[in-house]
Amino acid sequence: MDEIFGIPAPLLFGQLLLGLINGAFYAMLSLGLAVIFGLLNIINFTHGAQFMMGAFAAWMLLNWVGLNYWVALILVPIIIGATGVLMEWLMIRRLYKLDHLYGLLLTFGIGLIVEGLFRNEFGSSGLPYQIPPQLSGAWDLGFMFLPVYRGWVVAFALVICLATWIVIEKTRLGAYLRAATENASLVQAFGINVPRMVTLTYGAGVGLAALAGVLAAPIYSVNPQMGSNLIIVVFAVVVIGGMGSILGSVITGFGLGVVEGLTKVFWPEASATVIFVIMAIVLLARPAGLFGRA
Amino acid sequence: MASQNTAAVPTLPEERTAAQGAFGFTKPQFLTFLLLLAFLVGAPFAGLYPVFLMKLLCFGLFACAFNLLIGYVGLLSFGHAAYFGMGGYIAGHMAKVVGLSPELAILAGGAVAAGLGAVFGWIAIRRQGIYFAMITLALAQMVYFFCVQAPFTGGEDGIQAIPRGKLFGLIDLSPDLSMYWVVAAVFLIGFLLIHRIVHSPFGQVMKAIRENEPRATSLGYRTDDYKLVAFILSSALAGVAGATKSLVFGIATLTDVHWAMSGEVVLMTLVGGLGTVFGPVVGAAVIVTMQNYLAEMGAWVTVIQGGIFVACVLAFRRGILGEIAARLRVKL
């Protein structure tokens, strides 16, 4: 059996693949943050809570209404996205004229409320959510058993990221969005309803987080803390990538997932901190981030 | 986009218009300070539980230290729990294992927190605004992971049974009231120190950076140096507050380095009034009292805290003292 750095090659390939799966979640979450930041100029601290809401919504649809995973995949982003639209419309838009930090504080507060409410309702020991039967089982790749569901997560996340990129970079709607990012009042002057576009963009970013939550529900424990633990890592991912480009945040997300996966083999104790260390190094070398505009 | 670092704080009435009192306080500030002093002396005799009062003062100092950054330099640190908690761990370790006297243990806690603040501040001040907040949060999370694993912190168990010891090797601090006077003194020293810093020429430059960093740079100030020094001072005082708290309770645990604690100190300062002198103390009092009386409500505490956050940001951005000050047209 071949070995690379003292690790059997098959094990290493397996770990790379698993890293990609975690990267898929980083990529989807940082993508949502980047989309929101691009137009609203706020850091959505509620993102973790909205990811968690997505997972819980999938659970509720299954256990309360009887709708399965596939329906949840479509409905949940819409439902949670709608709560985002409401949130923007009722609260966030009051803060656009103020310092960006107030947006951060507001979304942080809302995150606390959501997390607390879910903890009251469901406790914190976590709820079970089964892998849908069509995606259960595993493929024998020769070097490892890859559970079908994990393969699905990577493929689906890639498609979503690509679709988001196409919408923003290649469509007319995306062109309006990018224009509004640069100069909102000018775009407004052309007769485009910028406030509504901002509201819907926030809803879309939230929907992305909720979609990631649905994807996560079958493999991670569905509990109220699932988002807050993840979101701090995603913040670091965002700082490393810089929020200059959609593609940048996707590449950074997947890349850091792989780096973290490799750390789990060579130095598992450090795998939680490796992303933060990379963040510090990037900041010293390139303060604007890998893909950021200075 | 990052260069437009606008003020985080609503501008308050010019301070020169008010008459000067002692210690560089304005007259209304001096009156409020006398009130605070009277409260500090009178509270333990008015039947208030000394341990509770001490907790309040520790968090008050913590919030003041945090306010030094957000209120006067305009930097929102979302990782101040790292310095507060680390100060607590160091003081606990020094008092329990090394056997230092309490005043030295507290100083050690502050010193290590200052060192940590120097490193983190050096990294974080490379970005402004929300990036700064995210970076400080991420770095603080690293400290949290370190504290979970490091042998001297006792992991999940924390450092237990930290002795309060004898002040200067002479005065036994195990009676609550003796400890209270020490905590009150630490609080007052920290509070006046912050006040002194803010009203020094250094503090004026800090405020200039808050209002308009590019202009401060163009006036020839090396703004990064000023920001870093302010960051170190703030983290040192946060460390002192954490160190004092660990001696009061006899424990140092992960709660104090968790990101939720970073959020709590932001909340305290916000509730009391960003950039006011006494606001953070009032905010800390409100939040600590609330936590104490709502302890039986479990997870609702989180919900209520979140609700206060939202209400403050949407409706009461000036905070309690900021609002009162605006009504009375004075600076508090």
Add this chain to the structure above:
Amino acid sequence: MTTTRRGLLATGAAAAMLPVPLSRARAQANTIRIGVMNDQSGPYRDIAGPNGVIMAQIAAQEFGNRGFTVEVIGADHQNRPDVGVNLARQWYDQGVDMILDVPTSSVGLAVNNVAREKNKAYINVGAATSDLTGPQCSPNTAHWVYDTYMLAKSTGGAMVRAGGDSWFFITADYAFGHALERDTGNFVRAAGGRVMGQVRYPFPATSDFSSFILQAQASRAKVIGLANAGADTINSIKQIAEFGLTRRGGVKIAALLMFIADVHGLGLETGQGLVMTESFYWDLNDRSRAFSRRVQPRLNNRHMPNMVTAGNYSATLHYLKAVADMGVPASKASGIEVLNRMKAMPIEDEAFGRGTLRQDGRVLIPSYLFEVKSPGESSGPWDYMKLLQTTPAEEAFRPLAEGNCPLVRS
């Protein structure tokens, strides 16, 4: 999971109102007050939580009025040591005579110090740390149903005897995980087994265990020992099942700290074949069955009593017997004296049968190694376990001399 909103609100309201009668009751000198402090909102809610309070109340009721009244109150320590210490000081100062339960080791140890300082009685049921009867032991403290040493000994030693002789550990990288891994590894080797390797993952930052599971698979060990707790344990078990190690590879999972309530949440489909240790199971014998069926209707969500909630019952009963024996004024005067009296009396109740309270505060009862049934073997909710091995009371816990407890004079 059968959590309902109404149940939750009811317990929340009960917990909020419970401490109120304190000041009114303070006047009555002939009342013994027991404060149950545990986690009513966090991860240990289903293990201790509101049901722990109810079980202590049931014990107090069944004890009846023997010349004094008993009042049981409950509160949530939110798993925060500073909240726990604050609450313990206030309770003891306001006339609570004994504090009970206190899961989460950091809070459990912190309250231990308060009880000693105030010379009150303290019975810990929910915390896992064996330090409570080791270096940090106290004459005011008893530790009731389990600790890390007992779990390691039963799961490690008995599992090897049942054929699982090669182990790989997935360990949470902090003191608790290290201790569990070290102790269990020692028992595995002592019983003739081998430890093929271990991986230490960052706690609490890990939710994806797949990488470590692959490493465990590569080691070809027969048993994967999970030296972690709570959500981490649940996540690891789910993901091991997902990668087909248990079904395809015939690997056994030994969860070193797990409770029947966790199995209830996990479901038998995922949980089957899991091996774990407890000192109580409702379906163990006629007495435990009769006891459990009697109390079950009164518990939230109709949970069966588990090791910790049953421990609260047993501890309350034994404490009240000691108080009745020495009189209320004497037992209010000194927590040490109450504990000494409890140590002098044999423990006897329906839930655990016979037991003894040792000099260092350790309760000695048998421990049982269970395997989780498959859905086909189970007849319905709560029929989850089959008994593999029993370790008798005198062998189940750490020997007195090895604990480094200062109370034990050699």
